[in-house]
Amino acid sequence: MTAETFTPTVGVTMTPSAVSHVRKQLAKKPEAKGIRLAIRKSGCSGFKYETQWVESPEVDDDIFTVDGVDIFVKHEHLPMVNGTEIDFITQGVNSLFQFRNPNATAECGCGESFTVT
DSSP states (O other): OOTTTOOOSSOOEEOHHHHHHHHHHHHHOTTOOEEEEEEEEETTTEEEEEEEEESSOOTTEEEEEETTEEEEEEGGGHHHHTTOEEEEEEETTEEEEEEEOTTOSEEOTTSSEEEOO
């Protein structure tokens, strides 16, 4: 499947916990328009998730809105993250985004990277 032939049918979603966290962060960053879900080649399983604050959308962005929060995804990344749910969890004293990606066929032991076949 190539990016040119891919048609998004689901998009990217967020849990209420993630929406709440992103809203709080956006309130501190008036220049930010939303959050970007990106991937890059890294880790022992092939790809790693990255989140970034978006000040200005890119031409090739697909935008998904969940409860007023915009999630930006480069169109070329969408085949690998389509259907992903972003959650925000607290484990002990650490808080972090957790990604539930139905396209991931494997993850590394630490959960930092994933494979899509």
